[in-house]
Amino acid sequence: MAAQRRTEEMRDRVVLGEFGVRNVHTTDFPGNYSGYDDAWDQRRFEEAFRVDVIREEGDELEFDMVGIDAAIANAFRRILLAEVPTMAVEKVFVYNNTSIVQDEILAHRLGLIPIRADPRLFEYRNQGDEEGTEIDTLQFQLKIKCSRNSQAAKESSDPDELYFNHKVYSKHMTWVPLGNQTDLFPDADFRPVHDDILIALLRPGQEIDVLMHCVKGIGKDHAKFSPVATASYRLLPDITLLQPIEDEAAEMLQKCFSPGVIEIQNIKGKKVARVANARLDTFSREVFRHESLKNLVRLARVRNHYIFSVESTGILPPDVLVSEAIKILMGKCQRFLNELDSVPME
Amino acid sequence: MAEEGERKAVLETVQADGTDGSCITFVLHDEDHTLGNALRYMVMKNPDVEFCGYCITHPSESKINFRIQTRGALPAVEPFRRGLSDLMGVCQHVLNTFERSMKEYRAQREEEMQ
Numbered sequence: 001m002a003a004q005r006r007t008e009e010m011r012d013r014v015v016l017g018e019f020g021v022r023n024v025h026t027t028d029f030p031g032n033y034s035g036y037d038d039a040w041d042q043r044r045f046e047e048a049f050r051v052d053v054i055r056e057e058g059d060e061l062e063f064d065m066v067g068i069d070a071a072i073a074n075a076f077r078r079i080l081l082a083e084v085p086t087m088a089v090e091k092v093f094v095y096n097n098t099s100i101v102q103d104e105i106l107a108h109r110l111g112l113i114p115i116r117a118d119p120r121l122f123e124y125r126n127q128g129d130e131e132g133t134e135i136d137t138l139q140f141q142l143k144i145k146c147s148r149n150s151q152a153a154k155e156s157s158d159p160d161e162l163y164f165n166h167k168v169y170s171k172h173m174t175w176v177p178l179g180n181q182t183d184l185f186p187d188a189d190f191r192p193v194h195d196d197i198l199i200a201l202l203r204p205g206q207e208i209d210v211l212m213h214c215v216k217g218i219g220k221d222h223a224k225f226s227p228v229a230t231a232s233y234r235l236l237p238d239i240t241l242l243q244p245i246e247d248e249a250a251e252m253l254q255k256c257f258s259p260g261v262i263e264i265q266n267i268k269g270k271k272v273a274r275v276a277n278a279r280l281d282t283f284s285r286e287v288f289r290h291e292s293l294k295n296l297v298r299l300a301r302v303r304n305h306y307i308f309s310v311e312s313t314g315i316l317p318p319d320v321l322v323s324e325a326i327k328i329l330m331g332k333c334q335r336f337l338n339e340l341d342s343v344p345m346e
Numbered sequence: 347m348a349e350e351g352e353r354k355a356v357l358e359t360v361q362a363d364g365t366d367g368s369c370i371t372f373v374l375h376d377e378d379h380t381l382g383n384a385l386r387y388m389v390m391k392n393p394d395v396e397f398c399g400y401c402i403t404h405p406s407e408s409k410i411n412f413r414i415q416t417r418g419a420l421p422a423v424e425p426f427r428r429g430l431s432d433l434m435g436v437c438q439h440v441l442n443t444f445e446r447s448m449k450e451y452r453a454q455r456e457e458e459m460q
Contacts, residue, residue: 030393040391042435051443053451063447065440071387072436078380319448326441332381333434336374339357340427 007033013238013300018288026069026303054307059229061318064236065306073233073306079325080231082219085124086315087117087138089212089224096209099168101200106208109200110142111224113170114193114313115214121185125215134179138190138214141176144168146202166202171195176211193314227321229311235301237278243296245273253293256286279307360411369415370422378402382410388436389429394420 009015011033015022030039049067056062065073092107099106117138125136144165152161159166170192177185200208219226239261245253250273254262263276288294310318358373374381382400389398397415414422 026387029390038391039393040388040432042432042439045436046439049439049443051440051447053447056448056451056455063444068436068440069387071383072433072440075380075384076440083380319444322444323441326437326444329381329384330434330437330441332377333385333430333437336357337427337430337434340423340430343357 009300011036012303014235014303016283016285016299016301018285018294023303026071056319059312059314059318061308061310061312061322063308063310063322065233065308067304068306069304073308075329076322076325077231077233077308079328080228080310080321081226083328084227084321084324085119085216085218086225086227087115087119087122087214087216088222089113089115089140090215090217091213093211093213094209095211096207099200099202099206099208106200106210110210110212111222113173113197113199114315115140115190116193116315117188117190117214118316119216122216124217132178132213132215134181134184136215137178138181139176139178140173140190140212140214141210142168142173142199142212143207143209144172144202145207146204148204163202163204167198168200168202168208169195170197170199172199173212227313227315228318229313231308231310231321233306233308235303236305236307237281237283238300238302239275239278239281240298240300241273241275241296242298245293245296246270249273249292249296252290253287253297256284256290256293258282258284366419367421367423368419370413370426372412372414372426373409374412375409377410378408382412384433385412385429388433389414389425391432392425392428394418395425398425 010023011028014024027033028036028038030037032038045067049065052064052066054062054064089107089110092103092110094103094107097103097106101109115138122138123136125132129136146163146165149162149164156162173192175190202208217225239257247270250262250264250271253273254264256262258281260277261275261281263274264271265274266272283299285299287297287299308322310322312318312321316324355373356375358375360371360373361367362369379402382402386398386400389395394417395414396417397413400410400412402410412426414425416422416425
C-alpha cells in the first residue's frame with residue numbers, strides 16, 4: 001500500500017524537499033513501471049485532458065491545461081515567446097533628424113513600438129528584397145517639427161506652454177498606404193497599439209522626418225517581434241499536512257504560507273489547520289525554516305497541471321496568440337512529415 | 347534525387363554502415379528544444395523504441411541531432427513518423443479543447459453580465 005503510494009507520488013508529483021527538488025523528470029514511459037501501461041494512447045489522453053479558462057481581462061489570459069506533459073507545455077510557451085509572428089518597424093529611412101536623439105537610437109526605439117496590424121494578413125519579405133511590396137510591408141511616416149509658442153507668458157518655464165510639439169508620441173506616426181493597400185485593406189486602421197509612447201523630445205527648430213517600413217518577423221530574430229509581454233506557466237501546488245496541526249503550530253503554519261492557503265477551523269474548541277486553497281501559494285518554503293513544522297508538511301507540485309499566464313502586447317488578443325502557437329507547432333510537425341514523404345529514405 | 351543546388355536541407359539522416367536501419371540519427375535543421383523535447387517525449391511513449399534522445403550540436407547552429415534506436419528490426423523511420431503524427435494529434439486536440447473552453451468561458455461571462 002505504501003509502496004503503491006510512493007510510486008504514485010513518483011509518477012505524478014514533483015516534491016519540493018528542504019534542500020532540493022525530487023522527481024523532476026517525467027518517468028512514465030513504457031517499461032519503466034511494471035503494472036502500468038504507459039504507451040501513448042490518444043483516447044486515454046483525450047479523456048484525461050482538459051483546459052479551464054480562469055480569467056480573461058483585456059490583454060491578459062490565465063488558463064489551466066491539465067493532463068499534458070512538460071515537454072509539450074513548454075513547447076507552447078517557447079513558441080508564444082519566440083515564434084508567433086508580428087509586424088514591427090524594421091527599416092527607418094531618415095530624411096531629416098535634427099533632434100538630440102541619434103538616428104540609430106531613434107530607429108531602435110521605433111522598432112520596439114508594437115504596431116496594431118494583424119500579421120496573418122501579410123507575408124514574410126523575401127530574402128534580399130530591399131524595396132518591399134504591398135503584401136509584405138507597411139509604411140508609416142513620422143514628420144514633426146517643434147516651434148516656439150509666441151503667446152506664452154514671459155516668465156513661464158513650463159515646456160508644455162512654451163513650445164508646440166515638443167514631445168513626439170507614437171500617435172504622431174501615420175500610415176502611408178503602399179500600392180493598392182487602400183483597396184486590399186479598406187477598413188484597416190494601422191497604427192501603433194498605444195498612442196502615448198514617448199519617442200523623443202524636441203526643442204524649437206528641431207524636427208524629425210522619417211519613413212518607416214514594417215515587416216513580418218518572429219521573436220527568434222529580434223525581440224521586438226515577440227507578441228507577448230510575457231507568457232509563462234507554473235505547476236499547480238499541492239500541499240499535504242502529514243499530521244494534524246493544532247493551536248499555536250496551526251497559527252505558525254498559516255503565517256508560513258501565502259494568505260488564503262491555510263485556513264484555521266475551530267473543531268471541538270481546538271484550532272485545527274486545513275489546506276484551503278493550495279493554488280494561491282507561491283512556495284516561499286518558509287515552513288522549512290521552522291524545525292517543529294518542517295516534517296509535518298509535504299510541499300509538492302502536480303506534474304501535469306499547468307497554470308498558464310499569457311499577457312499580450314495588444315497586437316493580437318491572448319487567446320488568438322495561444323491558438324496560433326498551437327498551429328505553429330502543428331506546422332513544424334507537418335513540415336517534417338512532408339519532408340519524410342518527399343525524399344526517399346535510403 | 348531531384349534536388350536543386352540551392353535548396354536548404356531541412357532533414358538529413360546519419361546512419362552507421364552495416365546496420366539495418368533500426369538505429370538512425372536524424373539531423374533536423376532550424377529546430378531547437380521547442381520541437382526536439384516535445385518530439386522526444388512522443389517517440390519515447392512508443393513501446394517499440396529502445397532509445398530516443400536529442401541534442402543541440404552547438405548553440406550557434408540551429409540544428410538538432412535526434413537519435414532513435416528501435417527494439418528488434420523495426421526501421422527507425424517508423425517511430426519518427428508516428429511520433430510526428432501523434433504530436434500533431436495532440437496539438438489538434440489541445441487546439442479544439444482550448445477553443446471550446448474559451449467559447450464556454452465567454453458565454454458564461456455573457457450570462458453573468460445579464
